[in-house]
Amino acid sequence: MIRSYLKSSLLAVVWFVFLTFPFMVVKVNTLNNTVEWRWLNILWVAIGAFFLSALWRWAMERRDRGASEYEGEDDAPKQRLGQRIMEDRKIYRPILAVLAVVVILFPLVFDAYQVSIMVLALIFVVLGLGLNITVGLAGLLDLGYVAFFAVGAYTYGLLSFY
C-alpha cells in the first residue's frame, strides 16, 4: 500500500521536474544573452509534486470508493450539509440574522481597505447570481455575460461624466 503510494509519487516527482524544468530553472535574458540557472526551484517542485500526488491519489481512491458504496445503498442518500442548512428554517433564519449583524458591524470594525475587499466580493456575488440565472436555470453557458458588467460600468461612467 505505502510502497505503491511511494512509487507513484516518485514517478510524479520525476515527471513534474521534467515538465517544469525549463520554466522553473532556466531564465533566459534574450537581450544580454545571459542565462540564469535557478536549481533550488527543482527542490520545491519535487517536494510539492511528491505530497500533492500522494494527496491526489488518496482523494481519487476515496472518491471511487464513495461512488461504489453509494451504488450499493438502497435507502435515500444522506443530504449534504449545505442542502440541510438551506431547507431547515430553524437553521437558516438565525444564520441570516447573524450575517445581517456582521454586515452592519463590518465597516465599523474594519478599515476602508478591508471594506473595499468585501464590497468587491459582494459585487462578484451579484455577478454570480446573475450568471446562475442564465447558466443554471436557462442552461445556456453564457461566457459573454461579463460584457454586460462592462456595459453597465461604462454607461454609468459616461452618464455621470456628461
Next chain:
Amino acid sequence: MDFENFLGYFVSGLTRGSIYALIALGYTMVYGIIQLINFAHGEIYMIGAFVALIVSGVLTIYGFSGVSILVLAGLIAMIYAAAYGYTLERIAYRPLRNAPRLSALISAIGMSLFLQNYVLLAQTPDFLRFPQLIPDFEILQSISRIVGSGEVVILITSAVSMVGLTLLIKYSKIGKAMRATQQDMIMARLVGINVDRVISVTFIIGSVLAAIGGILVGSYIGQINFYIGFMAGVKAFTAAVLGGIGNIPGAVLGGLILGLAESLAAGYISSAYEDVFAFGVLVLILILRPSGLLGKAVKQKV
C-alpha cells in the same frame, strides 16, 4: 501597385489563417472526440513558444548556430507541449470524464488561468524578444514586399503538418481508432479500442500542432509573453466553430477565412477594428449556417 498591396494583405492573411488553423485543429479534434472545449489549448501554444525561446536562448549562449538551433528548439518545444497536453488531459479532464460537461469546461478554464499564471510567475510578465529562428532566403529578395521568408516558412510548415495530420487520421491505425471513437465512444470501447489512450494521443497531436504554431508565430512576430495564448486561443476557437467544430477540414477552412477577413479588413478599412471584422464574419456565418461551414447539422439527443 494596388494589386501588389492586395497580394501583400492576402499573403499575410493566409499566414495568420494557417496559424489559426493549426491551433484550431487541436480544438476541433478534442471537441470531436470528447465534446469538450479545451480552453487551455491556447496556453499549450504559448508554452510551445516559450520552451522554444528558452531552449534557443540557452543554445545561443552555448555557441550553437543557425539551423541546429531551429531544429533542436523546435523538437524540444514539441516534446514539451505534448507532455503538457498529456498531463493536462490526465489530471484535469480524465477524472471528470463522467461528470457533467460544465464541470470539465470550468476545469479547462481553470487550467488555462493556471498555466498563464505559472509562466507569469516562473518566467516573466514582460515581453521577451524571440530570436529569429527562420533564416532569410535570398531567392525571395525581389518579392520581399509581398512575401517574406517568414511567411513562406509558415505557409509551407503548416501545409505540411496539415497534410501529415490528414494522412495520419486517414491511414494509420491510431487514426482509424480516433475516427471510431469520434463516432461512438461506447461502441469503440466494445470493439476493443483503448479509448483513454486514443484521447491522450488526440491531446498530444493537438498540442504538437499548437507548439508548431507557437514557434512559427514567435519567430515571425519576434516577441512573446505569457498572455499570447489567450487571444490566439479565442481566435482559433472561433475558427474551429466557423468551420463546424469537430470537423478537421472545417477547422482549416475556418482558420483561413478568419485570417483573410482579419487581414483584408485591417488593410482596407482600419487595423483597429480587425478583431471586430473577424468576429463579425463568425456571427454572420453562424446566423446563416448554425452548424458551421462544413459541419453536419447534429440533432440534439434528448
